[in-house]
Amino acid sequence: MDMPEVIPMCYCGDPAKLSMSWSNDNPGRRFFGCNKFGSRFRKPCRFFSWFDPPLTPRSIMVLLGLLKKLRTLEDARKRERRTWFLVLVIVTVLLFSKL
Numbered sequence: 001m002d003m004p005e006v007i008p009m010c011y012c013g014d015p016a017k018l019s020m021s022w023s024n025d026n027p028g029r030r031f032f033g034c035n036k037f038g039s040r041f042r043k044p045c046r047f048f049s050w051f052d053p054p055l056t057p058r059s060i061m062v063l064l065g066l067l068k069k070l071r072t073l074e075d076a077r078k079r080e081r082r083t084w085f086l087v088l089v090i091v092t093v094l095l096f097s098k099l
């Protein structure tokens with residue numbers, strides 16, 4: 001992944017922060033934004049500039065498909081973990097109730 005050689009200055013006078021977009025229109029596309037963005041105590045300015053070139057419609061489609069698959073797998077793993085935890089609790093309770 002190529003990194004920026006020059007970090008643009010934000011309207012606040014601080015270097016801008018490189019972040020990644022996860023919107024449906026620009027999944028994985030990096031952009032520069034205000035460093036204060038996301039902080040509740042400091043007001044961010046409206047600085048915004050794309051770093052990566054725009055994605056082709058085909059790459060957007062592939063990326064969104066992969067993200068959807070990843071979320072499905074993560075959900076399945078969470079469910080599986082919950083089931084094993086429940087089994088562990090039941091086995092523990094059964095073991096100690098016999099003592």
Ligand SMILES: [Zn+2]
Pocket residue numbers: 010011012013033034035036044045046047
């Ligand atoms: Zn700023």
